[in-house]
Amino acid sequence: MTDTAIAPTAELVKLENVVKHFPLRRRGFGRREFVHSVDDVTISLEGGRSLGIVGESGSGKSTLARIMLGLQEPDSGQVDVAGVQVTSLKRKDDKAFRRKAQIVFQDPHSVMDPRMTVRQSLTAVLAQHRIGDGPEREARIVQALREVGLEAEYLDRYPADCSGGQLQRIVIARALLLEPTLLVCDEPTSALDASVQAKVLNLISQLRRERELTMVLISHDLRVVRLTSDRVAVMYLGQIVETADREELFTGARHPYTLALLAAATHVKGDEQVVAQGEPPSPVHPPAGCRFNTRCPLATDRCREEAPQLAEVAPGHQVRCHRWSESRELLAEITGTEPHDVNDGV
Amino acid sequence: MSVLDGPKTITPATLTPDSAPAGTVTRRNRTRALLRQPWPLVAGGAILTVVVVVLLLTPWIAPSDPAEQDLTQRFAGSSAAHWLGTDQLGRDVLSRMMHGGRFSVTIAGTTVAICAVLGTLLGILCARVRGAFDEFVMRVCDVLLAFPEMIVAMFVVSILGASKTTLILALVVGGWTPFAKLARGVAMEVDARGFIEAARALGCSRSFIVLRHLLPNSLNPLMAHAALRFGHKLITVGALSYLGLGVQPPAADWGSMLAAAQPFLSQAPHLVVYPGLAIFVTALSVTMIGQGINARRGSRS
Numbered sequence: 001m002t003d004t005a006i007a008p009t010a011e012l013v014k015l016e017n018v019v020k021h022f023p024l025r026r027r028g029f030g031r032r033e034f035v036h037s038v039d040d041v042t043i044s045l046e047g048g049r050s051l052g053i054v055g056e057s058g059s060g061k062s063t064l065a066r067i068m069l070g071l072q073e074p075d076s077g078q079v080d081v082a083g084v085q086v087t088s089l090k091r092k093d094d095k096a097f098r099r100k101a102q103i104v105f106q107d108p109h110s111v112m113d114p115r116m117t118v119r120q121s122l123t124a125v126l127a128q129h130r131i132g133d134g135p136e137r138e139a140r141i142v143q144a145l146r147e148v149g150l151e152a153e154y155l156d157r158y159p160a161d162c163s164g165g166q167l168q169r170i171v172i173a174r175a176l177l178l179e180p181t182l183l184v185c186d187e188p189t190s191a192l193d194a195s196v197q198a199k200v201l202n203l204i205s206q207l208r209r210e211r212e213l214t215m216v217l218i219s220h221d222l223r224v225v226r227l228t229s230d231r232v233a234v235m236y237l238g239q240i241v242e243t244a245d246r247e248e249l250f251t252g253a254r255h256p257y258t259l260a261l262l263a264a265a266t267h268v269k270g271d272e273q274v275v276a277q278g279e280p281p282s283p284v285h286p287p288a289g290c291r292f293n294t295r296c297p298l299a300t301d302r303c304r305e306e307a308p309q310l311a312e313v314a315p316g317h318q319v320r321c322h323r324w325s326e327s328r329e330l331l332a333e334i335t336g337t338e339p340h341d342v343n344d345g346v
Numbered sequence: 347m348s349v350l351d352g353p354k355t356i357t358p359a360t361l362t363p364d365s366a367p368a369g370t371v372t373r374r375n376r377t378r379a380l381l382r383q384p385w386p387l388v389a390g391g392a393i394l395t396v397v398v399v400v401l402l403l404t405p406w407i408a409p410s411d412p413a414e415q416d417l418t419q420r421f422a423g424s425s426a427a428h429w430l431g432t433d434q435l436g437r438d439v440l441s442r443m444m445h446g447g448r449f450s451v452t453i454a455g456t457t458v459a460i461c462a463v464l465g466t467l468l469g470i471l472c473a474r475v476r477g478a479f480d481e482f483v484m485r486v487c488d489v490l491l492a493f494p495e496m497i498v499a500m501f502v503v504s505i506l507g508a509s510k511t512t513l514i515l516a517l518v519v520g521g522w523t524p525f526a527k528l529a530r531g532v533a534m535e536v537d538a539r540g541f542i543e544a545a546r547a548l549g550c551s552r553s554f555i556v557l558r559h560l561l562p563n564s565l566n567p568l569m570a571h572a573a574l575r576f577g578h579k580l581i582t583v584g585a586l587s588y589l590g591l592g593v594q595p596p597a598a599d600w601g602s603m604l605a606a607a608q609p610f611l612s613q614a615p616h617l618v619v620y621p622g623l624a625i626f627v628t629a630l631s632v633t634m635i636g637q638g639i640n641a642r643r644g645s646r647s
Contacts, residue, residue: 069547098549110540115562124558128550174548 012047012182012214013068018077020063024284036283037063038074039238045231047181050208050215052225052246054261055235056280061218062106064235065186068216069103070094082181095129102175106187108167112159118145118170119155125177144173148203165196169203176207183208184216189224201227222265226250234258237283237291240310244317254313254324256296259331290322298323298330387638393631401451404444412442413596421614430620433603434610439617443624446599451628453510453592453599454579457517462572464518465525470560472526473533474552484530487523495520496585503591513592517579528571532564539563566640573636577629584625600625 018041021034038060045051055061066072067079070086079086082100089097105111112121122141126132132140142152148169159167168188175183185204189197205228208215217228225232226246233243234257242255253259281287281294290308293299302322310318313325321327380388400407409429416436423431430439472480490498495517502516536542537560545555584601586592593599598606600621607617 071543071547095549098547103547105540105544107540111544113541113545113559113563116558124550124554125548128548128554171544178548 010047011044012082013043013045013051013216014078014080015041015043015064015068016078016080017042018064018067018079019075020060020067020072021075033284036238036286038067039286041077041235041238041240043233043240045214045216047214048212049230050213050217050228052229052232053216053218053235054220054222054225054232056220058237058280058283059235060238060283061220061235062186065103065184065216065218068184069101070097071103098180099129099178100180101182101184102178102180103184103186104168104172104175104188107191108164108171109159109191111171112167114159117156117158118162121159122155122170122174122177125174129178131177140177141173144177145170147176147207148173163196164192165200168192168200172200172203172207176211179211180213182214182216184218186218187220188217190220197224204228222250222261234261237280237286239291239320240318241292241320242318243310244314248314248317252314252317252328254317254319254327255292255321256298256323256327256331257292259327263335290320292321297334298327384638384641386634386641390631390634390636390638393627394635397447397451397628397631400444401448404448408441408444410438410441412437412445412598414438421610421617423616431614431616433607433617434614439603439620442598442603443600443621445597446593446603446621447624447628449593449597450580450583450599450601450625453513453517453583454576457514457521457579457583458572458576460514460518461521461575462525462568465522465527466529466561466564466568468522469526469529469531470533470556470564472530473537474556474560480530483526487526490520490523493520495582499582499586500589500591503586508591508594513583513586516586516591517582521575521579524575525568525571529564529568532567533560536560536563569639570636573633576632577625580625580629 018038020038022037024033024035026032041060041064043051043064053061053064063072067074068081068086070079070081070089074087077087082097084093084097084100086097112118116124119138119141122144123137126137126140131137141155145152145154150166150169150173154162154166154170162170168191172188188204189200192200201224204215204217207213208228215228217225219225229246231243231245232249233240234249234255235241236257242249242253242258244252249258250262253262278295281291287294287304288307289305290296290299290303293303296303300323306322308320308322310320311324313319323330414437416432419428419432419436420434421432422428422436425431428438428440430443433439433442468483472483498520499513499516502519503512506512506515542555542559545559550559581601583592584599584604587599587602588605593602595602603621604618604625607614607621610617
C-alpha cells in the first residue's frame with residue numbers, strides 16, 4: 001500500500017527542541033529527581049504526510065503526542081501545529097485549534113464517558129463547537145459512523161455495550177467530526193484484539209487518503225508504522241535516535257536500536273536475540289553518553305562517555321550513533337544474518 | 347447520481363421516526379420499566395413513599411391530638427383507641443410519632459440535601475482548582491471535623507436561638523465537610539480518567555467537562571453517603587431536641603421521643619421500640635434507594 005499519492009504541502013507540524021521532564025515525589029532530603037520523558041526532540045512534518053513514531057513503552061512517545069495537542073505543556077521548546085503556537089495557546093483560541101488537530105487514544109473504553117450513549121458523546125462535540133442544529137448534528141453523526149463502517153443502531157448504545165474495535169471506530173468518528181487536518185493516533189490498535197487490529201489500521205489508512213489527513217501515528221510495533229507511515233522516527237528514552245523515510249528506514253536503518261526493533265519484528269519466539277537484551281534503563285537516570293550504550297552490542301568507551309548527536313547520513317535520514325557507518329555490517333556479523341533479512345515478512 | 351451519494355440522502359426527516367416512540371410510553375410500559383429497576387430501589391422507594399404520604403396527611407388522619415394528656419391511661423399498651431399505646435403522660439404514641447416524624451424527616455432531609463449540594467460543589471471545585479483555594483477549604487474542613495457535629499450544632503443553636511431555620515443552619519455548618527472531602531477525592535480520581543482528557547482534546551469547555559463528565563461520574567459514592575447521613579441526621583435532630591435545642595415540648599420528634607422514653611425502658615419498652623423503628627425504617631428506605639441507584643448506574647460503567 002502506498003500513501004504517497006498525496007502531494008506534500010507546507011510544514012504542518014513543527015516541534016523544536018521540545019523538553020518535558022516530570023518531577024518525582026521527593027524522597028527524604030535528597031535532590032528532586034525528574035523523569036526525562038522527552039529530551040530535546042525536533043520533528044517536522046509536511047501537510048498530507050504521515051509520520052510514525054516508534055519506541056518501547058517509557059520512551060516518551062505518548063508525552064510527545066500530548067505536547068503536540070497542547071494537552072501537556074513542555075518545559076521548553078517550540079510547538080507549532082497547523083500554524084498555531086500550541087505552547088502559548090489562549091483559552092479563546094483553544095476551540096479553533098481543536099478543529100485543526102485531533103487525537104485518537106490507545107484505550108477506547110477509557111476515553112468514552114461510560115454514562116453517555118454514543119449519540120450523546122458525539123452530539124456533545126458538535127454542540128460544544130456550535131456546529132449545526134439538532135437535526136443536522138444527528139445527520140452528521142450518522143454519517144460519521146457510516147464512514148467508519150458502523151450502523152446508526154450504535155447511537156443508543158453505551159460504551160460498555162460495544163466491543164473494543166467498535167468503540168475505537170466510534171472514537172475515530174468522534175475525532176473526525178471536527179474535520180481536523182492533523183490526526184494524531186496514539187497506539188490506536190494496541191488495546192484491541194489481534195483480529196480487529198488490521199481492520200482498524202486499514203480504516204485509518206483509508207480515512208487518511210480520503211480526507212487527505214496529515215497523520216502522526218505512535219506505536220511500539222514497527223509493522224503498524226510500516227503500514228501507515230511515509231516517514232518514521234524511532235525514539236529511545238526520550239530522544240529520537242533515527243529518523244528516515246519509510247523505505248529508507250526499513251532497508252537501510254543504521255542505529256543498532258532500530259535494527260534491534262526490526263529484528264524483533266521478524267523474530268519467532270524462542271530465537272535468541274542478540275541485540276537490545278533486557279529492559280531499557282530507567283528514564284529517571286538515563287545512562288551517560290549514548291543512552292542506548294547499556295544494551296548495545298557495539299558500545300565502546302566513547303559511547304559510554306560522549307553523547308552522540310543526530311547526524312545526517314543520507315538526505316532525510318538522521319542517526320544518533322557514533323558507529324552508524326559500520327553498524328549494519330558489525331551487527332550482521334554478530335547475529336550471523338544478513339542485514340536485509342530483517343525486512344522479509346515484516 | 348452515483349452510489350457515493352448514498353449517505354447524503356440521509357435527512358433529518360428520515361431520522362425522526364426512530365426517536366418518536368420514546369414520547370409515547372403507555373402506562374403498562376411504565377410499570378414494566380419500574381419493575382426492571384434494582385429491587386432495593388423499588389422497595390426503598392415504596393417504603394419512603396408510604397412514610398412521606400402518611401406524614402403529609404397527618405393533620406387529617408392522626409387519630410388524636412398529640413399533646414392531649416390522659417393521666418389515667420399512662421403506659422397503656424396497644425388498644426383500639428391507642429393503636430401503639432400511650433406514653434408516661436397518657437398521650438397517644440401513634441399521633442405523636444406522626445406529628446414528630448414531620449419535623450424529623452423535614453429537618454433531616456433539608457439538611458442532608460443542603461450539605462450534599464454545598465459539599466459536592468466545594469469538593470469538585472477544590473479538585474479542579476487545586477492550589478491555595480483547595481488548601482484553604484480543606485483546612486476549614488479539618489477544623490470543623492475536629493469538633494463533634496453535636497458540639498458545633500449546639501454552639502450555633504445556643505447563639506441564634508432554637509428554631510427550624512437555625513437548627514438546619516446548625517446542622518449544615520458541621521455537616522457539609524464529609525461531603526466536600528469525599529467529593530474532592532472522587533472528583534480527583536475521575537478527573538484523571540481518559541474521557542476527561544479526551545473531552546479536553548475535543549475542545550469541550552471547562553463547565554461542560556465539570557457538569558456533564560465529572561459530576562455524573564462522581565455522583566454514586568456521594569449519593570450512597572447522603573443516604574447514610576440521612577439516617578444519622580434523624581438521630582442528631584432527636585438528640586438536639588432532647589437537649590432542648592430542637593423541637594420544643596410538648597411537640598416531639600422521633601429522636602426526642604426516644605430520649606424521653608429512656609427512663610421508662612423496662613416499664614414500657616414500646617415507647618422506645620416504635621420511634622426507634624420509625625427512624626430505622628425511614629433511614630433504611632433511603633439507604634436502599636441509595637444502593638439501588640448505585641446498582642443501576644454501576645451496571646453501565
